[in-house]
Amino acid sequence: MFASLTTRTFALATLCAAAMLPLSAANAQQATEIQITYDGAFQPNELRAPAGKPITVKVKNNTAKAMEFESKTLKVEKVIPSKGEAVVNVRAQKAGRYEFFDEFNEKARGTLVVE
Amino acid sequence: MLAALIIVFREVFEAGLIIGIVLAVTRSVKRRNRWIAGGVLAGVLGACVVAAFAGALSQLFEGMGQELFNAAILGVAVVMLTWHNVWMARHGKEMAGELRAVGQAVAEGSKSLLALAVVVGVAVLREGSEVALFLYGVAASDGGSAMSLLVGGLLGLVLGGAVCLFTYFGLLRIPPRALFTTTTVLITLLAAGMAAQAVSFLERANWLTALDTVVWDTSWLLSEDSILGRTLHTLIGYTDQPTGMQLVIYAAVVLVTIALMRLVGSEPPRHAVAAG
Numbered sequence: 138m139f140a141s142l143t144t145r146t147f148a149l150a151t152l153c154a155a156a157m158l159p160l161s162a163a164n165a166q167q168a169t170e171i172q173i174t175y176d177g178a179f180q181p182n183e184l185r186a187p188a189g190k191p192i193t194v195k196v197k198n199n200t201a202k203a204m205e206f207e208s209k210t211l212k213v214e215k216v217i218p219s220k221g222e223a224v225v226n227v228r229a230q231k232a233g234r235y236e237f238f239d240e241f242n243e244k245a246r247g248t249l250v251v252e
Numbered sequence: 253m254l255a256a257l258i259i260v261f262r263e264v265f266e267a268g269l270i271i272g273i274v275l276a277v278t279r280s281v282k283r284r285n286r287w288i289a290g291g292v293l294a295g296v297l298g299a300c301v302v303a304a305f306a307g308a309l310s311q312l313f314e315g316m317g318q319e320l321f322n323a324a325i326l327g328v329a330v331v332m333l334t335w336h337n338v339w340m341a342r343h344g345k346e347m348a349g350e351l352r353a354v355g356q357a358v359a360e361g362s363k364s365l366l367a368l369a370v371v372v373g374v375a376v377l378r379e380g381s382e383v384a385l386f387l388y389g390v391a392a393s394d395g396g397s398a399m400s401l402l403v404g405g406l407l408g409l410v411l412g413g414a415v416c417l418f419t420y421f422g423l424l425r426i427p428p429r430a431l432f433t434t435t436t437v438l439i440t441l442l443a444a445g446m447a448a449q450a451v452s453f454l455e456r457a458n459w460l461t462a463l464d465t466v467v468w469d470t471s472w473l474l475s476e477d478s479i480l481g482r483t484l485h486t487l488i489g490y491t492d493q494p495t496g497m498q499l500v501i502y503a504a505v506v507l508v509t510i511a512l513m514r515l516v517g518s519e520p521p522r523h524a525v526a527a528g
Contacts, residue, residue: 202389203306205382209477212493213456215318216385217308224315226458241259241386 168193168226175217175239176200182247189192192227192249204245208237211249253404259386262276263379266486268293268412270375271443272419274368275353277336277435279424295376302377303384319457322378324449329374332367334444334509337436339364339392341513383409436513438487444505445489448498455495463496 170190174180175197186192196206198217206225207214217223231252239245266429271288276412278284302309302321342366390401453483454460471492475481484490489502 155329196419201305201392203385212452215384216306216310218385221307221310223310223318226316226456226522228455229463241389243255 143152147222171193173197174199175206175245177242178239178245179247181237184249185246186230186249186251188232188251189228189229192228192251194225194249195222197222203241205240206237207240208235208249210235211237213237214240253400253407253436256390256401256404256407257411258420259385260405261411263383263386264409264412264483265379265415265482267372267375267379268415268484269483270442271372272416273423273435273438274372275416276431276467277439278368279363281365283362287362287365288368288372291372292376295373296380298373298377299380299384302381302449303388306381306385313457314397316457316459319453320459323450323457323459324379324454325374326446326453329371330447330505332370332448333439333446334372334512336364336367336371336503337439337443337509338512338516339367340432340436341517342525345414372381389469393444414462425429439505442511444502445485445487445511447505448491448502449462451498451501452491455497460497463500465496466487466493467499469493 139242153200169186170193171184171186172195173184174197182195196215196217198219198221201219203216203218203221205214205216208221208227210225211230213225213227215223215225217218227249232252233250235249235251236248262407270294273275274288278288306318311317313320335426374382387405389404390398416453423431423435451460455464468494474484474490474492476485476490481492482488491498
């Protein structure tokens with residue numbers, strides 16, 4: 138019985154692993170790249186990107202503390218260590234204004250304008 | 253201080269809910285406190301390690317280390333939860349009826365406890381590493397505000413503990429007969445929700461781009477950031493903008509769990525045991 142259970146668990150694990158294989162179509166669409174820095178506030182704090190195309194935001198954290206780049210509406214959330222840099226992938230968006238902020242310091246805010 | 257309290261509370265909220273559920277699921281299992289405490293402790297230690305190496309971690313996989321790490325540990329939790337459900341489908345009735353030889357029940361019960369301890373550890377690890385990073389940043393900054401932020405952070409932790417107890421005692425109010433069904437459903441949806449979350453991390457890492465368009469948007473009805481939205485997000489994987497792949501994986505986990513439980517539960521038991 139245990140053997141069969143183990144087999145099933147294994148089968149399940151394989152299934153889960155299979156689901157995790159990169160099925161990516163190699164980012165067929167070219168993403169819009171935006172670079173911003175953070176030193177207690179975002180520089181710049183208003184970004185622009187075209188609608189309907191994926192966006193990659195490169196965030197450089199110049200402070201001595203970790204920060205978390207987050208946007209509820211863009212569904213992104215990423216911890217960036219002190220003096221570190223991170224790439225945040227944003228999927229293609231409809232036109233509109235999307236707010237982002239540092240979750241560890243919510244006074245630091247910015248807007249991504251998709252048009 | 254309030255800001256720190258809110259930040260820490262938001263992070264430990266999910267772990268609190270999950271630990272509360274696990275405590276309720278294992279209410280009648282001997283030595284469960286040791287296992288769960290071990291899971292929490294391992295999670296806290298792991299969180300500190302992850303926080304310490306956050307820089308190195310995010311550099312992995314072309315900058316997508318965090319996303320893939322999160323997806324991987326969520327995947328582990330999904331497997332453990334499903335395994336627990338399948339195990340309970342086979343042994344739950346016997347254990348509830350206390351008809352099983354004690355020694356064997358303890359030996360086999362530990363296997364299920366280990367799975368749940370891993371789930372607890374993973375929940376604490378995920379949420380804890382952000383708390384550790386935040387509190388480290390607070391401690392590193394000078395000035396009188398650090399102390400008040402630290403107090404706020406600790407209060408946030410205490411509130412997270414309160415969520416855990418609230419969930420636990422809330423679930424215990426359910427009559428024992430219905431509790432087993434309730435927790436089975438809860439664990440299944442918890443696992444499905446975590447699998448959908450793992451998908452969202454893989455999508456953010458651009459590792460999974462099939463079916464990655466948003467199918468519907470219910471943020472006007474219930475935002476994922478409201479308290480109710482957050483609770484449902486943890487419990488049943490509520491997302492206000494699910495992608496096609498998230499829905500597919502969610503349904504797949506539920507269906508696979510039901511199928512496995514049926515399959516294992518319908519096997520004739522090894523011991524002639526009257527239904528509990």
